[in-house]
Amino acid sequence: MSLAVVGVNHRTAPLEVRERFAHAAREVPASLERVLAAGAGGGVLLSTCNRTEFYLAEPGEGAPDAVWAILSERLGGGRSASAYGYFRRDRDAVRHLYRVSAGLESMILGESQIQGQVREAWEMSKSQAGPVLHRLFQSALLVGARVRSETGLAMGAASAASAAVAVAGKIFHQLAGRSALVLGAGDMAELAATCLASEGVRVTMVANRTYERAQAVAEELGARALTLDQAWEHFATADIVLSSTAAPHAVVTWERVAAAIERRGRRPLCILDVAVPRDVEPAVGRLENVFLYDIDDLQTVAAQATAERRKEIPAAEHIVTEEVDRFWTWYGGLAVVPVLKEFRGRLDQVRAQELERALKRLAHLAPEDRAQIEQFSHALLNKFLHQPTIALKQAAHVGRGYGLLEALKRLFGLEQRDGE
């Protein structure tokens, strides 16, 4: 019995390689089926934009090769995917998944999205996972939750988009129900707007230089499309303005904002300028009750949060180690019974063969004497097996069973049969 993880992540492969390995939900069963057919007792495929990993239970010799073959086909050009990846076994594989689930392996340290992705991967592969991987993924989700609740690894906003949410959250009593005006229809604006929407902010208007593009993004966000010229008057009503146009100069000027905010009373206005070059004149930030932040400010918030999160790594690693030991105790106990059965069977086979050979040489013995000798061989075998059996069960109980089992397999040649 063993566990393994075969895959690539953002540390081992560049984006252009990772995006080729990414599996859509509909592609997962077929890929897993190929790996299981190559020799594995169960499998779960975790595929996100930052990683593609096959978790395998009882992998045979051919299973890792099957994974590399699948990934190499996607890579194309005769290149081998194994050059970008890693292969980890047993405790290291368990530790790896726990670290992934805790956010310790994430590009943005401690991010919580991975927890949901691990859950989705597990649910998607449920029919092919098998009991050991079920237990492993269940425990991985618990480890992720434990790390996030018992340490500060998920504290603060560690990306520019989440920093935008954090900054707005320090101005308004609550973000849910606030209205946002989005200027520009680029990817960054869309990403930050999605982040705000996930906090309950209503993106009510999307304005862009070209109306058609504004309309496309507005439809996705459930908002109204405007041209930039129509947008200025809405500074009087919006709570948050998110700006990310491709303009080569500042389009949000002091005059435009000052004219609009006269009509908004003393309500604060949060302007998040995520464009490079900046869309908003710095002087706008000096207006009373206007809070202006550009991409550098948001990155400062994110960098500070990341530095704080780094301090929590030892505490998170401690939890991971504790939970790996716990899993391994369970797994070791699970493995003891079949190996012991096989060990006993193998020795009994030897006993029977040797007994038969001896009895052939002792053909003159009476049937009662032959029976005595056979009984003696059984008793002797039981005596020999008694202490190792007790020791193995005890070791399994305290979590050291797996090491002894490996030694037993190797010493008595059980592993050849295990691998068959």
Add this chain to the structure above:
Amino acid sequence: MVLLAHLLALGLYGLATALALAPYAGLRPPPRGLTLAVPLVGIVCHVVGVAQLTLIGVAPALSMLALFLMLLQVVSERVFRAGAVGVFTGPLATGLVSLAVLIGLAPGAAAAGRSAWSVLHITVSILGLAMLALAFIAAALYLLQFRELKAKRFGQVFRLFPPLERLDRLNHVALMIAFPTVTLGVLLGYGVRYAGGVPVDAAQVVWGTLTWMVLGWAVSVRVVRHWAGRRAAFASIAGFAAVLLVYLALKLAEPGTQRFL
């Protein structure tokens, strides 16, 4: 018993202050349950001590003010999730109880020169004063957070203080409750003086009326002139400072710890 209860409360308020200040010293924020439980246990001890006091003199007044401040700290944390209020109320209450213990707290018969109306007047008035202090604290927190946000400084104030709007709302609510409370306190004071025949010093009348007027002004600028945010925060701070300075001036004119004023 009075002293023991106060000393227990003092220890727990000190601990509550340490818990409130811990994140600012770079330590991990304590669990929310702990930041609520410690001051609550302190409040229980404090109530036991205050219940046995005769409400005459500076020490009992300071003790009662500290009790209300801690109570308001717990309410602010529970209702407004404004744990940062404890950064002010914790040390303030700890200092006030310490001062009360140093001045001297002695148990006395509840009726020793004080009618139930008089006790009610004192209790309500001090509660109103504590509410005014809470409005001041919320205003101070607002201005600090405002300055950090405008200056784009994302340090501990940014991370640990509540959002601006929540602080503004806390200030608003504190003033709105303080005004009727102080009004009732002042009315009870006049009742005790004219209907109850209890002698009341001119200084008490001046200070009580001034506090009521200041609060009335702070409330009116919010309600009638729709002040909010920074301007309203400055009004609260100015009002509280005026009340405090006039008290100190009146106390300097007639020093002594036997009478509150």
